[in-house]
Amino acid sequence: MNRKVLFITALVIILSICFESVGYAAVPLFKITAETNNLNNVSQTRNLNLSQVYSSDSKQEATIATSDRFDKDIVKNIDNVYLSNLPIKRNYKMGEQLDLKGGKLLVKYKDGKQEKIDLTAEGVTILGYDSSKSGSQLLTVEYYGIQAALRFAVNVAELEIQYIYVVVGPNKTEYKQGEALDLTGGYVTMRKSDNQIYSVKMTDPDVQVTGYNPNQIGRQTLTVRYKGKTTAFQVNVTSKEPTVQYIYIVRRPNKTEYKQGEALDLTGGLVTMRKSDGQIYSTSMTNKDVQVTGYNPNKAGTQTLTVHYKGKTTTFQVNVKAEPTVEYIYIVLGPNKTEYKQGEALDLTGGYVTMRKSDGQIYSTLMTNKEVQVTGYNPNKLGTQTLTVHYRGKTTTFQVNVTSKEPTIQYIYIVVGPNKTQYKQGEALDLTGGFVTMRKSDNQIYSVYMTDPEVQITGYNPNKIGTQTLTVHYKGKTTTFQVNVVSKELTIQYIYITVGPKKTEYKQGEALDLTGGYVTMRKSDNQIYSVKMTDPEVKITGYNPNKIGKQTLTVYYRGKTTTFQVNVVNNELTVEKIYIVRGPSKTIYKQGEALDLTGGLVTMRKSDGQIYSTSMTNKDVRITGYNPNKIGTQTLTVSYKGKTTTFNVTVVSKEPTVEYIYIVLGPNKTEYKKGEALDLTGGYVTMRKSD
Numbered sequence: 001m002n003r004k005v006l007f008i009t010a011l012v013i014i015l016s017i018c019f020e021s022v023g024y025a026a027v028p029l030f031k032i033t034a035e036t037n038n039l040n041n042v043s044q045t046r047n048l049n050l051s052q053v054y055s056s057d058s059k060q061e062a063t064i065a066t067s068d069r070f071d072k073d074i075v076k077n078i079d080n081v082y083l084s085n086l087p088i089k090r091n092y093k094m095g096e097q098l099d100l101k102g103g104k105l106l107v108k109y110k111d112g113k114q115e116k117i118d119l120t121a122e123g124v125t126i127l128g129y130d131s132s133k134s135g136s137q138l139l140t141v142e143y144y145g146i147q148a149a150l151r152f153a154v155n156v157a158e159l160e161i162q163y164i165y166v167v168v169g170p171n172k173t174e175y176k177q178g179e180a181l182d183l184t185g186g187y188v189t190m191r192k193s194d195n196q197i198y199s200v201k202m203t204d205p206d207v208q209v210t211g212y213n214p215n216q217i218g219r220q221t222l223t224v225r226y227k228g229k230t231t232a233f234q235v236n237v238t239s240k241e242p243t244v245q246y247i248y249i250v251r252r253p254n255k256t257e258y259k260q261g262e263a264l265d266l267t268g269g270l271v272t273m274r275k276s277d278g279q280i281y282s283t284s285m286t287n288k289d290v291q292v293t294g295y296n297p298n299k300a301g302t303q304t305l306t307v308h309y310k311g312k313t314t315t316f317q318v319n320v321k322a323e324p325t326v327e328y329i330y331i332v333l334g335p336n337k338t339e340y341k342q343g344e345a346l347d348l349t350g351g352y353v354t355m356r357k358s359d360g361q362i363y364s365t366l367m368t369n370k371e372v373q374v375t376g377y378n379p380n381k382l383g384t385q386t387l388t389v390h391y392r393g394k395t396t397t398f399q400v401n402v403t404s405k406e407p408t409i410q411y412i413y414i415v416v417g418p419n420k421t422q423y424k425q426g427e428a429l430d431l432t433g434g435f436v437t438m439r440k441s442d443n444q445i446y447s448v449y450m451t452d453p454e455v456q457i458t459g460y461n462p463n464k465i466g467t468q469t470l471t472v473h474y475k476g477k478t479t480t481f482q483v484n485v486v487s488k489e490l491t492i493q494y495i496y497i498t499v500g501p502k503k504t505e506y507k508q509g510e511a512l513d514l515t516g517g518y519v520t521m522r523k524s525d526n527q528i529y530s531v532k533m534t535d536p537e538v539k540i541t542g543y544n545p546n547k548i549g550k551q552t553l554t555v556y557y558r559g560k561t562t563t564f565q566v567n568v569v570n571n572e573l574t575v576e577k578i579y580i581v582r583g584p585s586k587t588i589y590k591q592g593e594a595l596d597l598t599g600g601l602v603t604m605r606k607s608d609g610q611i612y613s614t615s616m617t618n619k620d621v622r623i624t625g626y627n628p629n630k631i632g633t634q635t636l637t638v639s640y641k642g643k644t645t646t647f648n649v650t651v652v653s654k655e656p657t658v659e660y661i662y663i664v665l666g667p668n669k670t671e672y673k674k675g676e677a678l679d680l681t682g683g684y685v686t687m688r689k690s691d
Contacts, residue, residue: 171186333351455473468482509545539557552564627651668681
């Protein structure tokens with residue numbers, strides 16, 4: 001620490017002791033954290049950092065910096081800034097502007113000179129004054145961005161209230177007998193000592209309202225008290241709800257015509273009444289206090305219904321039309337689901353029962369209608385089943401098919417464990433890359449990821465060092481695998497390659513691919529660990545993609561080395577023979593359809609003796625011999641890089657044409673009121689085709 005720093009530190013300590021009793025907030029300790037003798041570029045933060053700045057009532061930190069927004073010539077020559085004289089005025093009323101007269105800064109320059117600057121001078125900034133807040137405020141002084149070593153306090157006195165009054169009363173001033181007072185929307189207005197007008201909500205906790213009696217009928221004058229001042233406003237309390245003398249129906253419900261079985265709908269209906277105050281009132285028939293009795297949805301003809309409201313009654317009429325009888329039923333549209341696995345429950349969703357009724361009209365109802373009964377389904381019987389549909393004494397049938405259910409799991413085992421089986425103490429279990437393999441009752445082998453939500457792994461303790469046997473649970477079956485937990489940091493003794501990269505054979509010019517490779521190591525705990533070759537800490541050198549032949553590559557990991565080999569071969573291999581193992585997904589075509597090669601593979605043996613495949617949609621593959629208009633089996637020729645092979649497709653006759661159409665099942669709605677839009681829902685067009 002140089003002499004200048006020692007001088008500044010000592011000076012500030014002395015100033016803090018001298019000025020603390022006269023309203024200053026001193027900075028008793030400077031800690032110099034950055035210095036520079038080169039001030040030509042003042043855009044960088046330097047000079048002084050205030051660290052651990054204390055005042056009498058708080059602890060805080062601040063940073064003094066210079067930047068391009070200040071005058072460079074002035075800033076670079078300033079050594080320190082001090083508050084030497086307090087402003088004369090340090091007591092204010094709310095709303096008053098800050099008066100800095102009498103306040104001065106002592107500015108010391110690096111050449112030893114010093115001068116006093118008025119707080120009103122250019123470059124002086126005062127921070128922390130808020131005329132809208134009362135109480136003591138600690139203000140900071142800056143000169144061209146450099147904070148003065150001392151701060152000063154001012155006091156802002158709250159304004160006195162001269163009187164209060166109510167201009168905007170509460171939203172609610174009319175009350176029924178017994179109702180609680182509600183001051184929402186009301187404001188207490190006041191004139192303060194600055195001759196300005198202010199307002200506060202009546203719901204403010206400092207506002208007190210007295211004099212309200214919810215049981216006293218008539219006008220009441222309530223007293224408002226706020227911070228020692230009072231005013232008043234009025235509310236009116238009236239008697240409770242007048243009683244109903246009689247009721248009658250002026251407007252019936254919108255719906256007065258019903259089909260047999262339809263529920264009563266009171267929408268649009270009004271109950272009109274005369275009350276004891278001589279006034280006429282109305283309420284909706286759907287009001288919970290309104291009761292309508294006498295309706296029978298199954299009784300045809302005119303019905304007189306009774307309306308009950310608060311002990312009074314009246315009547316109105318509706319008409320129920322007789323439902324036509326069902327003559328016969330049939331199935332045009334069966335359920336969405338007609339194929340079932342053994343044991344599955346019957347699902348009638350999407351199915352309709354179609355019927356002809358005695359009025360000669362065609363109707364439909366959902367198979368899920370509670371009046372529809374479907375019998376004959378056996379979820380455990382394999383094969384096609386004919387089910388019987390019952391509806392209002394009539395029957396018809398449709399068919400479903402039941403096939404064998406999902407094979408059950410016989411046992412599970414682990415062939416491919418997780419990528420990570422070595423853990424440092426405290427590490428979370430990572431199942432990525434692991435598979436649970438199983439044999440099912442169909443004698444087939446299946447696999448699921450260990451990360452599958454149905455797979456549960458138990459027995460892992462991240463804090464227990466050593467080999468741990470974990471249990472895998474999947475659909476009632478269990479198996480195990482092991483992981484090893486070692487202490488957090490161990491040293492590597494040596495490294496070697498047990499599992500090299502998947503790719504060790506390269507064509508000339510190919511980039512090195514380390515995928516699948518692992519660097520194995522023995523650590524100071526005598527345990528074996530592995531890390532992927534693709535780990536950023538693993539470095540591989542010695543590979544030349546243009547050099548043909550075997551190459552020995554060097555592996556570097558945390559100061560240890562080992563080697564492995566790759567082979568670079570001549571770039572181009574010749575195709576010796578092609579054949580088709582997997583043809584296109586589509587091999588059956590309707591007359592006129594274009595050839596679709598999607599899913600097809602051309603398999604080949606190349607000059608290196610290896611088997612390769614390419615998609616039939618590859619631009620180098622050519623298919624000839626297809627005629628979209630020729631019906632029957634066609635043999636197509638596949639050509640690829642001078643070699644040929646064949647595969648077969650079949651062309652069948654195109655879609656049969658429509659000979660005539662007719663309507664078996666019309667729309668659900670055939671009855672309309674004048675002005676209603678046409679609704680074709682439920683209607684079907686039936687047709688006979690050329691087949």
